[in-house]
Amino acid sequence: MEKLYTSLGLMSGTSMDGVDASLIRSDGENNYEPLFDKYFEYDEVIYLDLLNLRDKINSTKDLTTNSYQISELERKITLFHVKISKEIIKNTRIDIDLIGFHGQTIFHNAQEKISRQIGDGNLLSSLLKKDVVYKFRENDILNGGQGAPLTPIFHNLLVNQNQIEKPACVLNVGGIANISLVVSKNNQDLKSFDVGPGNCLLDEWVRRHTKMKYDKNGEASNIGRTCEVILNQAIDNFDNISNQKKLSFDIKDFDLSFVKGLSYEDGLSTLVDFTAIIIYQSILELIKIKENEKLLIIVCGGGRKNLSLMESIKKRLPKNISLKTIDDYKIDGDFIESQAFAYLAIRSVLKKEISYPSTTDVQKPCSGGVLVKNY
Numbered sequence: 001m002e003k004l005y006t007s008l009g010l011m012s013g014t015s016m017d018g019v020d021a022s023l024i025r026s027d028g029e030n031n032y033e034p035l036f037d038k039y040f041e042y043d044e045v046i047y048l049d050l051l052n053l054r055d056k057i058n059s060t061k062d063l064t065t066n067s068y069q070i071s072e073l074e075r076k077i078t079l080f081h082v083k084i085s086k087e088i089i090k091n092t093r094i095d096i097d098l099i100g101f102h103g104q105t106i107f108h109n110a111q112e113k114i115s116r117q118i119g120d121g122n123l124l125s126s127l128l129k130k131d132v133v134y135k136f137r138e139n140d141i142l143n144g145g146q147g148a149p150l151t152p153i154f155h156n157l158l159v160n161q162n163q164i165e166k167p168a169c170v171l172n173v174g175g176i177a178n179i180s181l182v183v184s185k186n187n188q189d190l191k192s193f194d195v196g197p198g199n200c201l202l203d204e205w206v207r208r209h210t211k212m213k214y215d216k217n218g219e220a221s222n223i224g225r226t227c228e229v230i231l232n233q234a235i236d237n238f239d240n241i242s243n244q245k246k247l248s249f250d251i252k253d254f255d256l257s258f259v260k261g262l263s264y265e266d267g268l269s270t271l272v273d274f275t276a277i278i279i280y281q282s283i284l285e286l287i288k289i290k291e292n293e294k295l296l297i298i299v300c301g302g303g304r305k306n307l308s309l310m311e312s313i314k315k316r317l318p319k320n321i322s323l324k325t326i327d328d329y330k331i332d333g334d335f336i337e338s339q340a341f342a343y344l345a346i347r348s349v350l351k352k353e354i355s356y357p358s359t360t361d362v363q364k365p366c367s368g369g370v371l372v373k374n375y
Contacts, residue, residue, distance in 0.1 A: 002027035002028070002029060002031065003027060004025050004026065004027050004031065005025070005026060005027070005028065005097045005098065005346045005349070006023065006024075006025050006035070006094060006095060006096050006097050007023070007024055007025075007026065007096070007097060007098050007099070007100055007342040007343070007345050007346050008021065008022070008023050008085060008088065008096050008098075008099045008100065008342060009021070009022045009023075009024065009099075009100040009102075009337075009338040009339055009340065009341040009342025009343070009344075009345065010081055010084075010085070010099065010100065010101050010102060010338065010341070011102045011337045011338040011340075011341050012077075012102065012103070012104045013174050013175055013302075013337065014105065014174060014175025014176060014199075014200055014251050015174070015175055015199065015203060015213070015214075015302070016042070016047060016050040016051060016054070016104065017041060017042060017047055017213055018039055018040050018041040018042045018047075019039070019040045019042070019080070019081065019084060019338075020037070020038075020039055020334065020335050020337065020338035021036075021037070021038050021039075021040060021084060021085075021088055021338055022034065022036065022037045022335045022338035022339040022342050023035040023036040023037075023088065023092065023094060023096070023342065024339050024342045024343060026342075026343055026346055027346070028343070028346035028347045028349075028350045028352055029352075030157065030160070030161065030185075032157055032161060032343065034332075034335075034339060035092070035094060036088065036092050036094070037332055037334070037335040037338070037339070038088070039334065040080075040084045042080065046073075046076055046077065046080060049073050049076070050073065050077075050104060050106075051207075053066065053069055053070065053073055053106060054106055054107075056069075057106055057107045058252060060107075060109070060112060060114055062107075063107060063116060070106070070118060073118060074118040074119060074120055075120065075123070077103070077104055077118060077119055078119055078120040078123045078124055079123075079127075081101065081119065081124055082123075082124060082127045082128060085099065085124075085128055085130075086128070089128075096130060097131065098130065098131040098132065098133060098345050098346070098349060098371075099124065099125075099128070099130050099131070099132045099133070099345065100133050100134075100136075100341040100342045100343075100344055100345030100346075100348075100369075101119055101121055101124055101132050101133065101134040101341075102117060102119070102134070102136065102337075102341045103117035103118055103119025103134060104117060104118050104119060105117050106118055107250065107252075108147070108148065108248065108249075108250035109250060110146045110148075110248045110249070110250075113141045113144075113145075113146065113147070114141070115137040115141060115146075115147035115148065117134075117135070117137070119134060121133075121134035121135065121370065121372045121374075122372050122374045123374075125372045125373060125374040125375060126374040126375055128375075129375040130375075131349070131371060131372070131373050132371070132372050132373075132374075133344075133345040133348045133349065133369040133370065133371050133372075134369065134370055134372070135369065135370040136150055136341065136344060136348070136354070136368050136369045137150065137368065138368065138370065139366055139367060139368040139369070140354075140355045140360050140362050140366060140368050143362045143363050143364065143366045144361070144362055144363040145355055145360035145361055145362030145363070145366070146248040146360050146361050146362075147248065147360065148178075148194065148248040148360060149172075149178040149180070149192050149193070149194060149248065149359065149360070150340070150341075150344060150354060150355060150359075150360070150368070151172065151178075151180070151336070151337055151340040152170075152180035152187075152190045152192040152359045153187045153190065153343075153344075153347075153353075153354060153355075153359075154336070154339065154340035154343050154344070155170035155172075155180040155182060155190075155192075155336075155340075156180065156182050156185070156187055156190055157343070158170070158326070158331060158336070159182040159298075160182070160185050162329050162331065164296070164298065164329060165296055166182055166183055166184070167181060167182065167183045167289075167295055167296070168181075168182045168295075168296045168297075168298055169181050169182070169283065169287060169295060169296065169297045169298070170182065170298050170300065170326075171279065171283075171297050171298065171299045171300070172198075172299075172300050172301040172336065172337070173198040173199060173279075173299060173300075173301040173302065173303025173304060173306075173309070174198050174199060174301040174302060174303070174337070175197075175198055175199055175200040175203070175251050176194050176196070176197065176198050176200065176248075176249050176250075176251065177194065177195045177196060177197065177198035177275070177278075177279050177301075177303065178192065178193065178194045178195060178248075179192060179193065179195055179282070179283065179286075179287075180192040180359075181287050187353065187356060187365075188356055188358070188365065189358075190356060190358055190359055191286075191287070191358050191359070192358070192359040192360075193248070193282075193286065194248045194249045195278060195279055195282035195283070195286075196238065196249060196254070196275070196278035196279065196282065197249075197251070197254045197274075197275050197278065198275065198279075198301065198303050199214065199301075199302055199303050199306070200251040200254065201254055201256060201271050201274070201275065202214065202215060202221070202268065202271050202272065202275065202306070202309075203215075204256060205256055205259070205264075205267055205268055205271055206220075206268070208256075209264045209267075210264070214302070214306075215268055215306065215308075217305060217306065217307050217308075218272065218306040218307045218308030218309055218310075219308075220264065220265050220268050221265065221268035221269045221271070221272045221306075221308040221309075222269075222307070222308045223265045223269075224263070224264075224265030224266040224267070224268050224269030224270070225265075225266050225269055226266070226269045226270045226272075226273045227259075227262060227266060227270050230258055230259060230262070230270055231270050231273055231274055231277075233258065234258045234259075234270075234274050235274065235277055235278070237258070238274075238278060248360070256271075259271060269308070272306070272308045272309050272312050273312050275309060275312075276309055276312035276313045276316065277312075277316065279313055280313055280316045280317055283297065283317075283321070284318075289320070289321075291318070291320060292320065293320060294320050294321075294322070295320065295321045295322075296321075296322050296324065297317075297321060297322065297323045297324070298324055298325070298326050298328075298329070299323065299324070299325050299326065299333070300325070300326040300331075300333040300336045301333065301336070301337075302334070304325045304326075304327075304333055310323070310325075344368070344369065345369060347367070347369075348367060348368060348369030348371065349369075349371060351367050352367060353365040353366060353367055354366070354367060354368045354369070355368060
């Protein structure tokens with residue numbers, strides 16, 4: 001039997017509001033058990049600093065220009081991760097073998113093959129006296145990949161371990177929406193890509209108009225009325241972006257200018273339908289199934305809680321495609337990515353592959369992650 005590792009995954013997404021933390025036990029292959037999940041919210045200072053920094057970085061040059069602010073914030077974020085990790089270790093009393101530290105993405109450009117996450121793995125390892133795996137996207141990019149998405153192999157594990165019918169499409173609606181098509185147990189048979197905006201436009205619209213961070217359950221968008229003229233024009237413009245054959249997106253690839261003249265609720269409603277159409281069109285175009293073939297779509301990530309968005313996707317799908325949430329299978333959809341990076345950390349230590357030509361456009365299957373033992 002393969003050795004089982006206990007790994008702590010720390011993931012902060014594009015919402016930049018906090019860290020999802022998950023403890024799992026796994027052999028890095030088919031044996032996997034979730035042990036603990038918890039969300040830790042950033043304090044208001046870190047949250048606002050992150051939003052401010054992201055607004056300043058629109059090119060690789062901006063990474064250099066803002067290097068001092070980046071390093072200052074990197075230290076703050078790392079110390080936050082140290083604090084929550086110590087709390088988890090103390091409260092669970094579980095002996096941890098390693099930590100998968102994703103860090104906070106501040107810039108991702110698929111064309112330039114650059115993906116920048118801030119988070120000091122050496123400092124984290126030193127203060128926690130633990131092995132840390134970070135810089136997960138670096139090796140993929142060095143080998144011609146786009147550095148994203150990296151979670152498909154974990155989606156594959158979830159589908160097969162829970163004996164979910166195949167073909168199954170795992171749709172993760174975070175800031176960016178991405179999908180993984182699972183057709184077998186073999187990771188090399190996976191197909192995955194970012195499809196476009198997930199929550200990013202919706203959350204940005206909410207932040208600009210209210211003191212809230214998101215539209216809870218999609219309640220405000222449910223009140224609004226979609227402007228069909230604006231919506232159709234926005235879809236046409238998006239087609240021009242997607243025709244560039246981007247496999248991965250950054251939230252900077254999208255902006256809110258097309259809804260700026262609308263009321264708060266109407267703007268949200270239009271953005272919900274825009275996001276839903278992009279998602280469903282991408283699924284139909286990129287996963288070519290025949291009319292009589294069945295396909296199951298399993299939704300995870302924060303977007304699954306936006307009932308307006310879920311309904312907008314659902315009503316557009318043909319009858320042979322069914323939509324469920326991953327929670328329907330007794331899997332907590334809030335912690336898929338943090339569990340995934342705990343799993344990827346184990347695979348990294350074992351020098352196992354984490355990305356494939358059909359998932360990130362990398363030239364050949366490759367491993368990833370940098371292991372540090374700074375203690």
